Amino acid sequence: MGALSTILNHNNEFVEAGDYAHFFTNKYPEKQLAILTCMDARMMELLPAAMGLKNGDAKLIKNAGALVTHPWGSVMRSLLVAVFELKVQEIMVVAHHDCGMRGLNAESFLNKSQAQGIPADRIDTLRNAGIDLDGWLTGFDNVEDSVRHTVGIIRRHPLMPASVAVHGLVIHPTTGKLTVVVDGTVKADNNDDA
């Protein structure tokens, strides 16, 4: 059944008991860090624990695959808000092994949508209107390549200051082991703003 009533019941108890006091912080991330990662439920608690992060340490942005697919979409805007409004100086793209976006296939996705009642002629209408469903619903083949690609979009964004370090990592969804794909540490002589 739906989770809403269970969550609301818990929420009443949580607030009344003052359990929130443990989470007090402010809106500026303590470590001046923003993380773009995947929405995978295995990493709800694993990722912060494996990275040694607590409430208030970092801006956490999540989507399917830890992807920036468009330089003017909401993920890129969130990262720029983090930098200019919230004093972030370091960005980490943290994708993971065994990601559902690896090998995502538009045909199979759209078949599932039809099984849940989306009519085939609606999909045809979208295609005829010029919407590139196949491109939009394609994931990645290789997680490291995907991380490099997303780091590249962020790094080369015309509004991203050179002083912000943009790193790329892959996390193991069971052990939490991190592997660095891109070390974006900003070197002083690399800094265009200097």
Ligand SMILES: [Zn+2]
């Ligand atoms: Zn994932």
